[in-house]
Amino acid sequence: MLHPDIVKDEEIEFLIKDVHDLYGYDFSLYSRPSFKRRVNRICLYDHLASFAELRYTILNDPNYLKHFIEEITVNVTEMFRDPDFFQVLRNEILPQLETYPLIRIWVAGCSTGEEVYSLAILLKEAGLYPKCLIYGTDLNPSVLQTARMGIFPLSKMKLYSENYILSGGREDFSNYYTANYEGVRFDKDLQEKLILSTHNLVSDSSFNSFQLIICRNVMIYFEKDLQENVFQLFDASLENLGYLALGSKETLRFSTLGKFYQQVGDQKIWRKVDRQKGPVK
Incomplete structure (x- = not known):
């Protein structure tokens, strides 16, 4: 499934800096294409129409930050995979x-x-x-x-x-x-x-x-x-x-x-x- 490009490349850099400066989570060395895909998927599913709306929510709602980190870091897994x-x-x-x-x-x-x-x-x-x-x-x-x-x-x-x-x-x-x-x-x-x-x-x-x-x-x-x-x-x-x-x-x-x-x-x-x-x- 293709996700809309709600958050642009340059905005991703601001987001990574915000999350690190305020909360200590460091995503600076994460693969940018993968990180960007996940951020845009979050915006789509959470009905956030812009980077400004996402940024405001993360900076002002600690509960949403927890949700954001969970969605960014979750990995698909299964028992006896491969x-x-x-x-x-x-x-x-x-x-x-x-x-x-x-x-x-x-x-x-x-x-x-x-x-x-x-x-x-x-x-x-x-x-x-x-x-x-x-x-x-x-x-x-x-x-x-x-x-x-x-x-x-x-x-x-x-x-x-x-x-x-x-x-x-x-x-x-x-x-x-x-x-x-x-x-x-x-x-x-x-x-x-x-x-x-x-x-x-x-x-x-x-x-x-x-x-x-x-x-x-x-x-x-x-x-x-x-x-x-x-x-x-x-x-x-x-x-x-x-x-x-x-x-x-x-x-x-x-x-x-x-x-x-x-x-x-x-x-x-x-x-x-x-x-x-x-x-x-």
């Missing part, structure tokens, strides 16, 4: 992580939590769930609340079940949730090892050391400089021989850190090499 990716996790990555006494995984930009629940199921079926911690972070506190509840639309379960089977799942997917009217609630034991909290990839620092970091379909919205900054953050947070997983349209290849990572198969998964042994040839 089943081939989860099949590689299941068959190749988790057996490597099994040797660790404690497995720490970071899902950056976890949105409403479908990916963290998918991981919890994967780890449970591999017998690794009791010795893991899954950190799910997002800039948007509203989507994290959805993740904490673990309630998703019943209408999506057919797709999620198909994805699960294609990823190598062999159980009855419905065993992991309880249906109630139009929604399903995933089992509480899948939440035991989840730690969900806000984290801003643009401005926040590393907060732990991980063996696996997953950040899929988030950096496609970032300019190259911001992508590089985020890669540096992930590198500082990843143990030697740990794994970094990106989305299908994202790559580490052109980063200055690319020489220190080895791609795993044909998926967008890279393994960090031991720095004492030098870069990948």
Whole structure:
């Protein structure tokens, strides 16, 4: 769907500066075409006819600012999205992580939590769930609340079940949730090892050391400089021989850190090499 060009290029720059100066949210290194598309979509859906009207509403209504940030940062997600990716996790990555006494995984930009629940199921079926911690972070506190509840639309379960089977799942997917009217609630034991909290990839620092970091379909919205900054953050947070997983349209290849990572198969998964042994040839 094409959205009308309500907010122009030069007005986008004013908007980014306003939001940063007044509220501290920094979108300066977000991809301009993507950011502009989302802003114009917000104007259309919220019946805002001009940049002046949008700007006035953001500057004077804190509740609307919350809504604006949520709409700008929300990412479309689903359980076991890209089943081939989860099949590689299941068959190749988790057996490597099994040797660790404690497995720490970071899902950056976890949105409403479908990916963290998918991981919890994967780890449970591999017998690794009791010795893991899954950190799910997002800039948007509203989507994290959805993740904490673990309630998703019943209408999506057919797709999620198909994805699960294609990823190598062999159980009855419905065993992991309880249906109630139009929604399903995933089992509480899948939440035991989840730690969900806000984290801003643009401005926040590393907060732990991980063996696996997953950040899929988030950096496609970032300019190259911001992508590089985020890669540096992930590198500082990843143990030697740990794994970094990106989305299908994202790559580490052109980063200055690319020489220190080895791609795993044909998926967008890279393994960090031991720095004492030098870069990948």
